[in-house]
Amino acid sequence: MNLLDLLDSIEYSVLQGSSEIEVNHIAYDSRKVEKGDLFVCITGFQTDGHGYAKKAVENGAIAILCEKAIEGIPTDITIIQTDNTRKAIAMISSNFYHHPSEEMNVIGVTGTNGKTTTTYLMKSILDKIGHKVGVIGTIENRIGEKVIPTERTTPESLELQALLRQMKEEEVTDVVMEVSSHSLDLHRVDGIRYRVGIFTNLTQDHLDYHKTMENYKKAKSLLFQRCEGSVINVDDPAGEYMVEQSKGKVLTFGIENKADLQAEEIHISADGVHFVLEYNTKRYPVMIHTPGRFSIYNALGAIGASLLLGIDMDTIIKGLAENSGVSGRFQRVKSKRGYHAIVDYAHTPDGLENILNTAKEFVEGRVITVFGCGGDRDRTKRPIMGEIAGNLSDYCVITSDNPRTEDPVAILADVEQGVKKTGCDYVKFVDRREAICHAVEYAKEGDIVIIAGKGHETYQIFPDKTIHFDDVEEVRKAFGEDAI
Structure with a gap:
């Protein structure tokens, strides 16, 4: 050229x-x-x-x-x-690559939590109308049913444009992509035409990079300044700011605050969520398979984006009901012993609080939480997450996440400060495998073991090596023959 x-x-x-x-x-x-x-x-x-x-x-x-x-x-x-x-x-x-984003519908999803689940809810809806969907995100990149491994939430701009062109050549009509604050701030997504942007929420994360929450918020808002349509969570304190920054048509959603898309009559169980959606004076029953109020917000964001794409409400609701969940996102591992584990990617204070509150809504016994914090990342959130876990759990097992170049013992000590404030019983295991095994052995009938922080990840990063490590695999091993 x-x-x-x-x-x-x-x-x-x-x-x-x-x-x-x-x-x-x-x-x-x-x-x-x-x-x-x-x-x-x-x-x-x-x-x-x-x-x-x-x-x-x-x-x-x-x-x-x-x-x-x-x-x-x-x-x-x-x-x-x-x-x-x-x-x-x-x-x-x-x-x-001749501007591939202009030849497809590109839907961008940004926010601290909920991006991955929202992208897969969107995929389920678009699959329902027979579209070929591309997915770009934390877990994987995907062209239709073909999986392409990924290294970061949003690829570098050169690789991203190449991927978009590949998607177009393989007849993808719609691309749903997670858009990280880093990618917005570092211009990786400049030059992409977004039909719709979705804002999930904004809570503490990535302050090692952004330094302040205000900078973090401004970085997230860059998406909505370039979208033809925006779908905004107005229950989040940053929602109003995102609405102000949006340049195109805006649909708002919420549970607590008045919004265009309003969720009411909510029923949460271990099997999922039922709620009534009010939109344009009409009411629609909605069912999704992932429990938790956070799941409702993810569904509302996907519903709003689908409406802006011209999809009818009945098809949207059927598409949501057919989504069986996302790997490492409130993923249940059942046991014949009468208790089960939930593996989740929650690695922020808000994310951890969400899954623990959800578990408490339907647990019959105790909540046992296995968690840690990553090395070389925002250290200020460690005691905060420790305090959240201590307040919302009956027993905590503090362990390693991805220590990276830091001393894992020191990371555990930072987390421990927060747990100590709550008076919750806890133990520490530097070895994550031992921590999971201990939690499973400690659990009794009716309990839930929450294993938080790594979710879909199949590795653990140390200063001198990266090893294979999968929380779902490990908890199944710990259950042994009792795993279902």
């Missing part, structure tokens, strides 16, 4: 060479550069791509896009300068 065409809609200056050259591909990793490529220098949090420009040229790059001047590059290599290469690579990638 001609470099001049790639640079369309980007402000830049030519420091060296010509912009009217043919480029084979784009790369931001010098190790992946091939002959005839454009190399984009991105200033990262650990490394600066400008330092690898010479290596990129050695590997065959014929053009470099940078933010600052680079010395020692041969004069036959084109050098283009722009203010922000993260913003630029997003637009360049969209140009390179």
Whole structure:
């Protein structure tokens, strides 16, 4: 593709060479550069791509896009300068792949909790009307029924645009994607046309990156400034702000506050939720298979987005009823012993509080909670989560999540401070497998064992290695022959 065409809609200056050259591909990793490529220098949090420009040229790059001047590059290599290469690579990638998002309905879901479940509720509804659906998210990327492994909630812009083009070529009509605050702030999703955006909620998370909740909120709001239609949870304190930031048509939803989509007559059991939806003066009975008030909010968001896409309400409700749940999201593992475990990704204060409150609504015995906090992440939430678990559990088992480069013993001590405040009985196990086994052995008939923090993840990250670890597998092993 001609470099001049790639640079369309980007402000830049030519420091060296010509912009009217043919480029084979784009790369931001010098190790992946091939002959005839454009190399984009991105200033990262650990490394600066400008330092690898010479290596990129050695590997065959014929053009470099940078933010600052680079010395020692041969004069036959084109050098283009722009203010922000993260913003630029997003637009360049969209140009390179011929704007695939404009050829499909793209639905973006953002919020601290509920993104993954909401995307799969949307998929169930779109499946119901016979559409081929692409999913981009935390658990996996998916084209129809084909699963593509994923490394982060929202891919880098280059990979994201490539994936969108692949989806279009495989006849996907609708893409439902989780949109992280990082991806919005770091411009990964610039250049994507969103038909609809959904706001689930905003609670404490990612403060290691955003520093303040205000910054976090502003990052999330960037999605709604670029959507043709927005669906906003107005029970959340940040909901009104998201409505104000929305540029297109807005549908609001809620349980407590007056909204366009209102849930009433709620009944929660271990098997799911029944509620009555009021919309446009009409009332509709709705059933979903995942328990909890949080599940109602996820369903309302999916209903609102589907309405903005022109899907009729009866089809929407049937699609929701056919969703059997999402891996690692309030996932039940039953036992013949008369108690069961619930594996959930809850790794934020709000997420943990939601699943524990839900469990307490139908537990016959005790709530036993196995949980920890990740290393190299927001440390301020650790005692907060400890206090929440202590207040809402009958017994806590504090353990490791993904320690990463931190000392797991120190992480457990941070969590322990919060549990101690509550007077709840607790134990500590650095080894997560031992923690799960202990909780299962401690449980009696009528109890629920909550295993929180990792959900769908099939790995555990340590300073020197990453091992296979799956909470669902581990609890089944702990149940042994009694697992159902």
